[in-house]
């Protein structure tokens with residue numbers, strides 16, 4: 212086998228290196244530097260000397276042992292100073308809805324420039340709504356006609372302690388991409404408004420046509436609640452936060468914000484109701500960039516036609532109370548999962564005879580500019596390859612200390628630390644591009660339009676996309692990623708301390724076995740799922756027993772962040788350290804640090820899970836592949852995956868050996884030859900994720916082209932692996948299943964072939 216020749220050629224680097232080190236010491240270091248200069252393969256900068264020399268002392272990657280390289284140490288040292296709190300206060304001081312807060316656009320660009328980045332601002336022209344006016348009343352029919360029994364304010368309490376909850380520049384309660392309308396109708400409680408919830412209501416014969424749906428937040432992306440309500444014939448939707456979904460509750464004696472960790476009863480969750488799992492981006496330009504005079508289509512494939520409003524638990528209570536005893540007792544429909552924790556009534560579906568809601572939603576729609584800010588650090592490698600790092604800047608509210616500006620603060624800290632390295636003469640090996648996206652909240656607008664506009668360049672040159680949206684809303688680190696990045700992600704975890712003790716690695720793997728699956732809900736979507744670029748999303752989230760995170764509410768403020776969530780901004784700092792290290796590890800290694808065998812193993816696991824779900828009756832059904840049955844095709848794909856796993860293992864081994872050889876002192880002519888061998892390997896690695904792109908896309912949503920990862924069709928946020936197969940099972944459609952088996956089988960085979968020829 213070809214691999215063995217290579218292995219022989221490399222000949223036990225570990226022993227050699229230690230011997231050499233002892234014998235030759237400094238002489239060798241000098242030799243390496245000289246060889247570098249002579250071979251002219253790489254540009255040499257002060258850090259490069261030091262790092263290469265140090266790496267020569269060890270063949271194992273030092274960070275596997277939790278040891279930072281000199282460059283990494285210098286980076287971490289720059290973050291001993293922590294300015295995240297300063298950036299947080301700045302970003303949360305003025306409203307910055309998509310297209311607004313131009314002051315912050317300019318400030319971000321100025322900061323990027325100050326820190327030595329080549330900086331650009333780019334605008335896109337997006338169809339989107341700003342709120343004008345709204346109203347919500349509970350009406351009661353009486354002998355003398357209908358009267359208003361109660362009117363909701365749809366406003367959050369202004370807190371003297373928390374300045375961003377007050378002022379004449381607060382953002383109204385509204386939903387992005389919600390339809391304008393003025394509807395009066397009876398109303399029905401629909402639990403979380405999932406597809407399953409609506410199906411249960413239908414089978415229980417609860418009348419939904421012409422009604423207003425009252426749903427609680429949770430489980431799925433809010434836009435899909437509106438979509439399912441619309442499909443069920445509802446004419447409007449109210450969405451509220453139920454205390455039953457919180458750990459800390461006033462009813463259990465916990466104090467509410469600002470005194471304590473429970474939810475402030477007036478808080479409400481703004482947010483987009485676009486149909487995320489259909490396609491993100493400007494809904495009038497699906498799949499292409501919206502700039503200037505582009506052709507625009509009717510947006511209603513991906514935005515609602517019925518109005519909706521968010522409401523607080525305090526203000527929904529009198530409304531739900533009127534349903535008590537009417538329609539069906541919800542436990543009889545869906546059990547305890549349907550019962551929330553509001554007091555003073557049992558949960559019933561309604562409708563309640565004589566009671567109706569008037570929901571008035573006035574949104575101003577127009578084509579409006581949004582602003583992305585980009586900043587580059589040019590790398591020393593020729594060839595145009597780059598790493599993209601992004602965070603969105605826009606928020607639903609004046610504050611947004613968590614969402615998204617904790618991420619903005621962490622990212623700016625990475626840039627500040629990199630600027631200190633640059634002042635000492637460092638340049639990254641690969642170009643690093645930072646992006647401050649606009650309009651993420653409405654429909655991942657800035658990143659999607661960017662991805663659609665620069666698709667060819669991104670596919671050709673972008674190695675990976677690192678996303679940080681919310682860097683801190685709690686203390687629990689979550690990471691979801693393409694498996695190609697696993698290795699680097701894990702190495703970097705060992706090098707950062709968790710503020711409450713141990714390393715991030717201890718903290719993460721103390722709770723979890725592996726990194727999560729990317730679905731949707733943030734800016735990585737276009738890069739991974741439309742273009743096939745390896746991506747990761749990271750952040751400290753609020754887990755169950757932590758202070759309630761007032762998501763998209765006025766209480767996601769600097770005051771909340773600095774007093775309750777991250778006093779001292781230590782978690783912001785930890786995330787900046789982590790994000791920067793991941794970027795450095797991707798940029799600085801000669802051999803791209805992707806691990807293929809993790810991908811192969813994950814694919815195999817996903818496939819086995821699917822296989823277990825295949826109904827026995829399907830096995831004899833033709834799969835559409837030359838007289839083969841589904842059982843035959845399953846076996847073929849299974850075999851190919853086994854082969855791929857083996858092949859990937861030796862490929863990774865080979866890649867590791869090449870890196871080890873590169874770190875050795877070798878003669879300059881060998882180094883040149885090695886450079887080209889590595890370039891060939893890196894080339895394959897760069898395009899590997901692209902092999903999962905299926906140009907026709909998923910069934911009914913062609914924008915999503917990745918065959919392994921996609922936004923959950925019925926969840927929006929949560930991702931499911933192998934969506935083609937999964938959806939065919941969900942839809943009881945063996946024909947589609949056979950089709951996806953063929954697509955996946957073909958891809959696995961091509962992948963295996965690509966890895967096989969790595970060395971020629």
Ligand SMILES: *[C@@H]1O[C@H](CO)[C@@H](O)[C@H](O)[C@H]1NC(C)=O
Pocket residue numbers: 313314317
């Ligand atoms: C932002 O910068 C642009 C271009 O320099 C300038 O025209 C505009 O007035 C600035 N806006 C704000 C709000 O600072």
Ligand SMILES: *[C@@H]1O[C@H](CO)[C@@H](O)[C@H](O)[C@H]1NC(C)=O
Pocket residue numbers: 329330331585586587595597642644668
């Ligand atoms: C930053 O780098 C990207 C990728 O190479 C390139 O497309 C873009 O033009 C660069 N921007 C600046 C401001 O140099």
Ligand SMILES: *[C@@H]1O[C@H](CO)[C@@H](O)[C@H](O)[C@H]1NC(C)=O
Pocket residue numbers: 353354355
């Ligand atoms: C209806 O109107 C009559 C006469 O104006 C009044 O006496 C009565 O109290 C009203 N009833 C209700 C239920 O409001």
Ligand SMILES: *[C@@H]1O[C@H](CO)[C@@H](O)[C@H](O)[C@H]1NC(C)=O
Pocket residue numbers: 393394395571
């Ligand atoms: C909404 O419609 C009702 C009639 O159904 C009308 O009385 C009310 O004035 C309308 N509200 C607005 C703000 O237009």
Ligand SMILES: *[C@@H]1O[C@H](CO)[C@@H](O)[C@H](O)[C@H]1NC(C)=O
Pocket residue numbers: 540541542543557
């Ligand atoms: C609702 O239904 C459940 C189960 O069917 C029953 O145990 C409960 O007592 C009912 N509650 C009310 C208020 O009728």
Ligand SMILES: *[C@@H]1O[C@H](CO)[C@@H](O)[C@H](O)[C@H]1NC(C)=O
Pocket residue numbers: 343344391392393573574
């Ligand atoms: C929305 O508000 C605008 C401005 O106040 C008004 O002209 C328009 O008629 C309203 N639209 C609806 C549907 O009530």
